[in-house]
Amino acid sequence: MINNLDHLISLVKSLPKKVIAVAAAEDAEILEVVEETEKIGLAQFILVGDKRKIEHLALTHHKTINCKIIDEPDHQKAAERAVKLVVDKEADAVMKGLLHTGVFLKAVLKKDGGLNIGKFISQISIFEKPSGDGLMLLTDCAMAIAPNLEEKKKIIENAIEIAQIIGYEMPKVALLSAVETINPEIQDTLDAAILSKMADRGQIKGGIVDGPFALDNAVSVEAAKHKGITGEVAGRADILIAPNLQVGNVIHKSITYFACKDLASAIVGAGAPVIITSRTDTVRTKVLTIALACYIAKASV
Amino acid sequence: MINNLDHLISLVKSLPKKVIAVAAAEDAEILEVVEETEKIGLAQFILVGDKRKIEHLALTHHKTINCKIIDEPDHQKAAERAVKLVVDKEADAVMKGLLHTGVFLKAVLKKDGGLNIGKFISQISIFEKPSGDGLMLLTDCAMAIAPNLEEKKKIIENAIEIAQIIGYEMPKVALLSAVETINPEIQDTLDAAILSKMADRGQIKGGIVDGPFALDNAVSVEAAKHKGITGEVAGRADILIAPNLQVGNVIHKSITYFACKDLASAIVGAGAPVIITSRTDTVRTKVLTIALACYIAKASV
Numbered sequence: 187m188i189n190n191l192d193h194l195i196s197l198v199k200s201l202p203k204k205v206i207a208v209a210a211a212e213d214a215e216i217l218e219v220v221e222e223t224e225k226i227g228l229a230q231f232i233l234v235g236d237k238r239k240i241e242h243l244a245l246t247h248h249k250t251i252n253c254k255i256i257d258e259p260d261h262q263k264a265a266e267r268a269v270k271l272v273v274d275k276e277a278d279a280v281m282k283g284l285l286h287t288g289v290f291l292k293a294v295l296k297k298d299g300g301l302n303i304g305k306f307i308s309q310i311s312i313f314e315k316p317s318g319d320g321l322m323l324l325t326d327c328a329m330a331i332a333p334n335l336e337e338k339k340k341i342i343e344n345a346i347e348i349a350q351i352i353g354y355e356m357p358k359v360a361l362l363s364a365v366e367t368i369n370p371e372i373q374d375t376l377d378a379a380i381l382s383k384m385a386d387r388g389q390i391k392g393g394i395v396d397g398p399f400a401l402d403n404a405v406s407v408e409a410a411k412h413k414g415i416t417g418e419v420a421g422r423a424d425i426l427i428a429p430n431l432q433v434g435n436v437i438h439k440s441i442t443y444f445a446c447k448d449l450a451s452a453i454v455g456a457g458a459p460v461i462i463t464s465r466t467d468t469v470r471t472k473v474l475t476i477a478l479a480c481y482i483a484k485a486s487v
Numbered sequence: 488m489i490n491n492l493d494h495l496i497s498l499v500k501s502l503p504k505k506v507i508a509v510a511a512a513e514d515a516e517i518l519e520v521v522e523e524t525e526k527i528g529l530a531q532f533i534l535v536g537d538k539r540k541i542e543h544l545a546l547t548h549h550k551t552i553n554c555k556i557i558d559e560p561d562h563q564k565a566a567e568r569a570v571k572l573v574v575d576k577e578a579d580a581v582m583k584g585l586l587h588t589g590v591f592l593k594a595v596l597k598k599d600g601g602l603n604i605g606k607f608i609s610q611i612s613i614f615e616k617p618s619g620d621g622l623m624l625l626t627d628c629a630m631a632i633a634p635n636l637e638e639k640k641k642i643i644e645n646a647i648e649i650a651q652i653i654g655y656e657m658p659k660v661a662l663l664s665a666v667e668t669i670n671p672e673i674q675d676t677l678d679a680a681i682l683s684k685m686a687d688r689g690q691i692k693g694g695i696v697d698g699p700f701a702l703d704n705a706v707s708v709e710a711a712k713h714k715g716i717t718g719e720v721a722g723r724a725d726i727l728i729a730p731n732l733q734v735g736n737v738i739h740k741s742i743t744y745f746a747c748k749d750l751a752s753a754i755v756g757a758g759a760p761v762i763i764t765s766r767t768d769t770v771r772t773k774v775l776t777i778a779l780a781c782y783i784a785k786a787s788v
Contacts, residue, residue, distance in 0.1 A: 316745055364733045401740040402767055409744075409767040429733075432665045436734050439702040440741030443710075444617055444748065466703055466710040 187353030188321055188481075190314050191448055194352075195477050199227055204480040205276065206461065207232045209268035209290055210261050210283035212239035215465060217249040219472040224252060228473065229480050232277055234258050234268045235284075261285040265293035269300055272458045278483040281461035281476070294460055301457035306330075306340035310348055311438045312478060313449040316405070323349055323357075323425040324441075327434035328462075329453065335377050338427065339390060342381065344454045345425045346393040351485040354393075359385075360404035360423035361397025362433065366415055374398065374429035393425065394418050401426075401437070442471075450474035452482060459483050488654030489622055489782075491615050492749055495653075496778050500528055505781040506577065507762065508533045510569035510591055511562050511584035513540035516766065518550045520773040525553060529774065530781050533578055535559050535569045536585075562586040566594035570601055573759045579784040582762035582777070595761055602758035607631075607641035611649055612739045613779060614750040617706070624650055624658075624726040625742075628735035629763075630754065636678050639728065640691060643682065645755045646726045647694040652786040655694075660686075661705035661724035662698025663734065667716055675699065675730035694726065695719050702727075702738070743772075751775035753783060760784050 188194050198204075208216060211233035217240070220231050230253060233240055237257035244251045258264040265285060271277040280301070282290045295302045309328035312321050325345045326333070333341055342359055349357035361378035368375045378397030385395030396419035402409035407421035415421075428434030441447050448470055453460035459479035463472040489495050499505075509517060512534035518541070521532050531554060534541055538558035545552045559565040566586060572578040581602070583591045596603045610629035613622050626646045627634070634642055643660055650658035662679035669676045679698030686696030697720035703710035708722035716722075729735030742748050749771055754761035760780035764773040 313745075316747060362737075364736060401737050402744060405744050406767070412767045432730075433733060433737050435665060436663075436702050436738055437741050437745075440738050441745050443703060443706050444614075444738075444742050445746035446617060447745065466707070466713045 190318075190321065191450065191474055194321075194450070194474065194481060195226070195228065198229075198477045198480045198484075201480070201484055203227070203230050204278040204483050205230045205232060206279045206281050206476065206479070207234060207268040207271040207277035208281045208283050209234055209265040209293070210285035211235040211255075212243060213284035214243050214247045214249075216283045217244055217247060217251060219463070219469055219476070220251060220253065221249045222469055223473055223476050226473070228477055232256065232268075232271055234264045234271070261289050262293065265290050266296070266299070269293050269296070272301060273299065279459040279461055279479045281479075282463070287462065290462070294456055301460070303455075303457045305455040306337060306344065307453065307455040308341045308344045310345055310452045310454060311434075311441075311449045312352070312452065313441055313447055320354075320424070321352060322405075322423070324434060324437055325425070325427060326431060327428070327438040328431070328451070331431045333430070335380060338377055338381060339384065340455075342390055342393070342395065342425075342427055345427065346390075348452060348454055348482065349425055350392060351482055354424050357393045357424040358419040358422055359393045359395040359425040359427060360399045360419050361395065361427045361429075362401055362404060363398035363429050364400065366398055366400045366403050366413060368398070377429070396420070397427070399423070448474055450478040452478050454482070491619075491622065492751065492775055495622075495751070495775065495782060496527070496529065499530075499778045499781045502781070502785055504528070504531050505579040505784050506531045506533060507580045507582050507777065507780070508535060508569035508572040508578035509582045509584050510535055510566040510594070511586035512536040512556075513544060514585035515544050515548045515550075517584045518545055518548060518552060520764070520770055520777070521552060521554065522550045523770055524774055524777050527774070529778055533557065533569075533572055535565045535572070562590050563594065566591050567597070567600070570594050570597070573602060574600065580760040580762055580780040582780075583764070588763065591763070595757055602761070604756075604758045606756040607638060607645065608754065608756040609642045609645045611646055611753045611755060612735075612742075612750045613649075613653070613753065614742055614748055621655075621725070622653060623706075623724070625735060625738055626726070626728060627732060628729070628739040629732070629752070632732045634731070636681060639678055639682060640685065641756075643691055643694070643696060643726075643728055646728065647691075649753060649755055649783065650726055651693060652783055655725050658694045658725040659720040659723055660694045660696040660726040660728060661700045661720050662696065662728045662730075663702055663705060664699035664730050665701065667699055667701045667704050667714060669699070678730070697721070698728070700724070749775055751779040753779050755783070
């Protein structure tokens with residue numbers, strides 16, 4: 187069981203070092219996080235991209251880059267090459283550098299020669315519970331814009347899988363909506379009821395699934411008690427399933443900018459961990475995201 | 488200019504005490520906040536409700552209630568009576584006790600004998616900026632479920648009015664959406680563009696209005712810079728306008744449960760401040776909400 191984000195980092199440091207293939211690494215911010223991650227002994231990198239630019243950037247930004255560089259200035263080819271390194275088991279995870287997300291993901295999810303294993307791709311944010319009692323997962327904040335019932339089921343399954351990897355044997359999954367009661371006019375509340383019952387019937391396995399919940403009664407035992415909501419998940423959620431990307435994204439950003447807390451982010455559902463960091467992420471957030479990918483890669487072996 | 492929430496409380500304590508009429512005050516939690524608010528010298532109360540129950544609750548919960556009690560066990564009549572106290576200038580604000588919000592608001596918004604002044608009613612949450620640089624307003628988290636363009640304009644105008652009362656001469660208003668670019672398929676981004684231009688043309692006055700913004704580039708100068716978003720509002724918003732209630736509510740709750748910060752809440756647009764606290768609010772939050780109503784009442788005189 188991983189207790190907090192520092193614990194995640196120290197666990198990963200104690201493991202054999204994972205190798206991360208970066209697509210289009212010709213970016214000062216990417217080189218900064220590569221240098222930082224190597225310095226603390228968290229992972230090794232193979233940089234795929236414009237070698238001349240990478241070396242020039244390293245020089246001008248005083249970055250010491252000790253890793254292998256594969257020269258491939260073309261973005262699409264660089265993405266495909268980075269993915270191939272993972273497919274060929276020369277790397278454990280693939281990371282997006284300075285190229286369009288669409289181009290990167292297309293290479294990752296190529297049916298032939300990519301990391302497409304037929305699963306739904308979703309994003310999960312991981313942060314420390316306000317109670318200090320372990321990590322909380324929040325999904326989806328970045329990939330699935332308006333998931334339908336079937337897609338929500340897959341988002342839940344992806345999240346349960348990651349929660350189990352970080353140590354929750356039977357994670358408590360809260361399906362968020364604007365309200366905690368069923369309202370026939372709010373589709374999210376109907377979806378939540380249906381998904382809860384699917385889990386009751388064994389159609390979603392590995393977690394205790396309940397909803398709808400408003401955010402407060404999912405994460406606060408007091409708030410759940412005030413509303414008279416019972417059950418194992420109420421106020422004690424390990425996983426928060428947002429009804430749509432807008433809600434997931436705004437919770438993620440509230441945690442970053444109002445709670446000023448670190449988050450790690452994972453893209454899951456591919457044949458290996460996929461790392462996408464945002465330019466606005468702090469170096470610490472980027473390092474945490476890489477650590478999480480390494481930890482998930484370890485579990486997938 | 489009010490710098491923070493403690494400053495709000497100390498300012499209100501220095502003013503002549505405002506009188507708050509509570510509708511259906513027969514509730515232990517209401518009596519607790521009444522006692523606490525009177526103790527710190529913030530406001531006076533007139534309790535309208537079931538007098539026998541109020542006195543019994545005060546006795547059993549050891550609450551010292553020094554205020555006038557008007558016996559009216561019927562909820563609708565109690566709400567109407569509390570509103571009448573404000574209309575008759577015997578009280579400065581009206582507060583919801585233990586009765587349905589619908590019944591309470593119906594009395595508040597009655598065209599004849601209520602506090603309906605023909606304005607749109609909206610809710611505003613107020614909290615301290617993460618930068619420590621004054622207060623931030625967030626609207627609407629509780630009243631307007633899916634405001635249309637015209638309603639969003641009124642929500643903005645209500646927020647600007649309150650921002651000016653708390654000391655922002657020309658508040659910076661950020662219109663939130665999932666993304667900061669115009670996307671013809673996301674109505675919120677179109678509304679934001681239109682509302683920004685309405686403000687440019689003087690159709691919304693008293694604030695600098697810009698949008699769409701994603702939450703991060705509205706509140707973080709760094710994040711705005713990363714995205715190349717310029718303008719006075721980018722990263723420096725004083726007011727956040729949520730595209731819908733779901734988003735507003737989840738930001739409010741993230742601030743409460745993840746950032747663990749206090750918020751005050753105001754219902755604005757009626758002829759006097761309207762106070763609705765939630766059962767899950769802390770006593771501190773309830774006291775802050777009352778203080779905010781007193782401060783707004785002072786400005787309306």
